[in-house]
Amino acid sequence: MTRGAWRSALIWAALAVSAGVAGFAYVSRTRPVATSLCVAEAVPEEARLVGTDWVWLERTKDAEAVVVVRQGRRNVIARHARIAGFWPAASRIAWAALDGETWTIRTSRPDGSDTKVVTECPGRPLAVWTSGTDIAWLIDVPTPSKTMADFIPTLGRKAELWRSRDGQPRRVGELAEAFTTAQILGYREGAFLVAGVREEGIRCSVLYVVGPHLAPIRLAGEAGAVRAMLSSDGQVYWTAPSRGSNSLLTGCIRTADLSSLLPETVADWLPAGGTPNETRRGVVVTGGGSETAWRIDPERRIGVPIPMLPDQWPVGAGGDLLLTVRRAKMPGKVAVNTVRMP
Amino acid sequence: MRKGLQSNVSPRVVAVVLFVLLAAIQAWWWRAFVWRPPGKGGVSSGPMSPLPPGPQMELGREDVRVETIAGAPDPGYADGIGRDARFDAPVGIAVDTRHDPTARRSVTLIFVADSRNHRIRIISEAGEVTTLCGSREGYADGPASAAQFRFPSGVAVGPAGELYVADSGNHRIRVVRNGSVATLAGGARGFAAGRGSMARFDTPTSICLDGSSGAALWVADAGNRRVRRVALDGTADAGRVLPSSPVWVAAGSPVLIASPDGGAWFDGSRSISGIRVGTAGIALQHPGAVARCPEGGYIAADATQGALLWVRDGSAQVLAGGFQDPGSMRGWRDFAGDVALLGRIGGLAMDPQGRIVVADTDANAVRRVHVPELLKPIGGTAAGTPARRPRADGLREGGIR
Numbered sequence: 001m002t003r004g005a006w007r008s009a010l011i012w013a014a015l016a017v018s019a020g021v022a023g024f025a026y027v028s029r030t031r032p033v034a035t036s037l038c039v040a041e042a043v044p045e046e047a048r049l050v051g052t053d054w055v056w057l058e059r060t061k062d063a064e065a066v067v068v069v070r071q072g073r074r075n076v077i078a079r080h081a082r083i084a085g086f087w088p089a090a091s092r093i094a095w096a097a098l099d100g101e102t103w104t105i106r107t108s109r110p111d112g113s114d115t116k117v118v119t120e121c122p123g124r125p126l127a128v129w130t131s132g133t134d135i136a137w138l139i140d141v142p143t144p145s146k147t148m149a150d151f152i153p154t155l156g157r158k159a160e161l162w163r164s165r166d167g168q169p170r171r172v173g174e175l176a177e178a179f180t181t182a183q184i185l186g187y188r189e190g191a192f193l194v195a196g197v198r199e200e201g202i203r204c205s206v207l208y209v210v211g212p213h214l215a216p217i218r219l220a221g222e223a224g225a226v227r228a229m230l231s232s233d234g235q236v237y238w239t240a241p242s243r244g245s246n247s248l249l250t251g252c253i254r255t256a257d258l259s260s261l262l263p264e265t266v267a268d269w270l271p272a273g274g275t276p277n278e279t280r281r282g283v284v285v286t287g288g289g290s291e292t293a294w295r296i297d298p299e300r301r302i303g304v305p306i307p308m309l310p311d312q313w314p315v316g317a318g319g320d321l322l323l324t325v326r327r328a329k330m331p332g333k334v335a336v337n338t339v340r341m342p
Numbered sequence: 343m344r345k346g347l348q349s350n351v352s353p354r355v356v357a358v359v360l361f362v363l364l365a366a367i368q369a370w371w372w373r374a375f376v377w378r379p380p381g382k383g384g385v386s387s388g389p390m391s392p393l394p395p396g397p398q399m400e401l402g403r404e405d406v407r408v409e410t411i412a413g414a415p416d417p418g419y420a421d422g423i424g425r426d427a428r429f430d431a432p433v434g435i436a437v438d439t440r441h442d443p444t445a446r447r448s449v450t451l452i453f454v455a456d457s458r459n460h461r462i463r464i465i466s467e468a469g470e471v472t473t474l475c476g477s478r479e480g481y482a483d484g485p486a487s488a489a490q491f492r493f494p495s496g497v498a499v500g501p502a503g504e505l506y507v508a509d510s511g512n513h514r515i516r517v518v519r520n521g522s523v524a525t526l527a528g529g530a531r532g533f534a535a536g537r538g539s540m541a542r543f544d545t546p547t548s549i550c551l552d553g554s555s556g557a558a559l560w561v562a563d564a565g566n567r568r569v570r571r572v573a574l575d576g577t578a579d580a581g582r583v584l585p586s587s588p589v590w591v592a593a594g595s596p597v598l599i600a601s602p603d604g605g606a607w608f609d610g611s612r613s614i615s616g617i618r619v620g621t622a623g624i625a626l627q628h629p630g631a632v633a634r635c636p637e638g639g640y641i642a643a644d645a646t647q648g649a650l651l652w653v654r655d656g657s658a659q660v661l662a663g664g665f666q667d668p669g670s671m672r673g674w675r676d677f678a679g680d681v682a683l684l685g686r687i688g689g690l691a692m693d694p695q696g697r698i699v700v701a702d703t704d705a706n707a708v709r710r711v712h713v714p715e716l717l718k719p720i721g722g723t724a725a726g727t728p729a730r731r732p733r734a735d736g737l738r739e740g741g742i743r
Binding site: 145147148149151152153154155176200202206215216217218220221222223241 | 414415416417418419428430431433457458478479480493495510511545547564587589602603627628630645646672673674685686688703704705706
């Protein structure tokens, strides 16, 4: 080969490499790329991103576990017969566990060390929350005498909110409600936010503000089961039946500012159900009846579907990432990935 | 080889073998999928036997009509018309007919104890829902809009148009009169006979006017397992002890009492139990809200079912909704009685037109049930419910406030 031919070949090769790099950059910006995170024993539930750690709940046939994944390493920090709920904070993780006949509220560091039993619960815990130093939990309190007219609020079961800051549990408030499932969303302006699904013939959900010095205030009520989230700027978001459609398959996202307590619909015409998550791209709804995640666009008041790989199923979101599981057959195992949101 | 087979195996043998093989396959198929050995009483128990019997079910009547007059399943608090209004666990209900001087006719108002909203609501004939009294959860007497209740669950209209409220969570009997709320009887939770604040109640859940005298109230003092008589001056007696908590009382002479845990209604001292529902004869186990039916018997509910019943002569007919055992079928659907779905019924009353007004606690709505033989001519006023005046409860004559 002559010198000119070599030069020409080198130029063509450089052009090809540049085109490839540009193409890859374009594709990675506009299309999702799944990165393997770990292999789990079950589909992650209630996954949350705390710093760089993913924390979730795995429910298998034999036991339930709180799992922390740090830098790709999966660490089971708690395994019990049942786990009613958990909450991860930067410095500690709290969970409600059943062993034998006893329900306990426990905490540990994110690496699983320094596990402490905060209290034994007299009733079934419905939800738990922690800021690291402050722990709150909601328990179901049966009526002293079971009555068949328990749908009358004063005769029915109650839910009690408890709190421990200095190791001494104190009752914060009481709700005349029998919940099947509940969430403590967080603590703002001297009060806790609680969301629960009522145990009634016609399923409906309620969100309450519960403080130590005031009667509980119902923030909102919705038909059906809702999942809610308190964002870092003090807005509550929750899933609800669609306001514009009468289809049961269509839902919306509602929000309320804790200062005004006036709910409004922030986006409609979404797939029903799901869980709102706080991310750097705004509120992202995962799960429910949708095969993709939806980003809420408050300006346009609609949900924007996030492009998703065909074999990935989003189960959580945080930061810039979606947590996905691969829809592949792996007996007893679930491949968990992260997908950077475009 | 091929030639050898052709020469050694006779086609007749091959045909017989094939025939036997096919016959065996067919016999196996018939035995496995078709044949059923006869069981006891001729009921087959083979592979194609029917599933075990499911729950027994009794549906309402197709000539009965169910409608929602206010509210919707999502709990909330909003005044408005019809389904724009929101309730949260409506329990007690009372119907009253009053004279409207501007319209020169009687109007019917429905009072609702909106329990989880801690308010008393009014539904007008046009379906407009407004708040009569109550604000947030608590205990405070005073002007209607500033007064506070805690899970009110029973209401009754007094002889002068005043409204009595079983303030269940505050363990008190309250009265709404001249636009103001006052405590008639009760104080801290407990048990004591006495007048005014000296009397003690434990979770009074229902209240009605004494049908015999009209000058006293009956109160279902659920926590004390007693039915108490409270004079209109606030004097409460020690009441009558029941084997299990009375949860509902209904006006009449004598008073009607429902004790769901005891499995019986009481018409005065006469126990009504062992009721069978419909042609299926399902046992009614947890008697719920009840009202005397002018055509005989009682309009009633079961505390665990989404069904409205007409109880007569030891049996109950399902008017609307579904009665199921085991389990229950509950929901929110307006339609003919056999297709409609009801939630658990916290209170019921009959209006002067003979329609049954129901507080559907599960559905957070007030429903109305039309039963053809109970309906009265339009414009007619039921006997015994004359339009009354003057008003003493602070409501404008014939109006809402």
